[in-house]
Amino acid sequence: MDKLTEIMAHKRREIAPLVRPVYAAELAELNHRLPRPPSFAAALRRSDRKLAIISEIKRRSPSAGDIKAGASALAQARAYRAAGASALSILTDTEFFGGTLADLIEVAADFSQNPPAIPALRKDFMVHPIQVVQAREAGASAILIIVRALDDGEITALHTAAQAAGLDALFEIHNEDELDRAVMHRAKIIGVNNRDLAIFKTDIGLSERLIPLFPKDVIAVSESGFTSGADAARARACGAHALLVGESLMRAPDPAALISAFQTA
Ligand SMILES: O=C(O)c1ccccc1NCC(=O)[C@H](O)[C@H](O)COP(=O)(O)O
DSSP states (O other): OOHHHHHHHHHHHHHGGGOOOOOHHHHHHHHHHSOOOOOHHHHHSOSSSOOEEEEEEOSEETTTEESSTTOOHHHHHHHHHHTTOSEEEEEOOSTTTOOOHHHHHHHHHHHHHSSOOOOEEEESOOOSTHHHHHHHHHTOSEEEEEGGGSOHHHHHHHHHHHHHHTOEEEEEESSHHHHHHHHHTTOSEEEEEOBOTTTOOBOTHHHHHHGGGSOTTSEEEEESOOOSHHHHHHHHHTTOSEEEEOHHHHHOSOHHHHHHHHHTO
16 A cells, blocks of 8 residues: 555544535635635746745655654744745644644634735645635635545545635646546646655656646646755746745755745746
């Protein structure tokens, strides 16, 4: 069993006690009642030709073990914002990544009270619309849809729920078939995850292979394995609008310098 399969099985067991029908009317009411979060999609299309950097809060991971155990999500988010990050990715999975939904709630509440707010992706392993309700209530601007981990019915349910709740969706893919499925679901934002989850190797060549195949109106994100401006330059050259970066920014003594190197590569 590869790691993603193990994580998805755990996530399905974890949320089983919370699962209930989630109707469009509930999501629309939520969207109407809660303050509108900043747009994730708009933040990824920069007008200054710089790459947008989605900066991730990631305390540990299956591939790296501890990265920055005990890090304050709020301190990390403030550092990223000050450094010019376009958006945040906040891992809310506890078992494998050491994050919590409380991290997202804390950061989104602080940013809305102390602007400027930048949008946050709820980075978790989504399987049911109840997690979309949680994401919207927590202050997220977007959710993650991992195409290979879900059947088409589940993708439709998550995507429809996200749209009804006023959230964007980042569709994550690893190959041409998954790209076709994301396009069939009318994804507006598609990310290529450069990490092979079976052997944990990252290869930016995967983005170089897949991003040129994206429809022209899709926002292209390259995810995982970025450590230098030279890596970012490869993603830019193949058409990426944005990078999603976790480990190297969490470990960086000066995240601002690294974000600047990525942006201007
Ligand atoms: O990072 C992992 O080890 C991992 C393992 C299994 C499933 C997902 C995993 N990572 C999620 C991500 O997509 C990355 O956190 C994200 O793209 C940032 O990657 P990086 O910059 O390499 O930390």
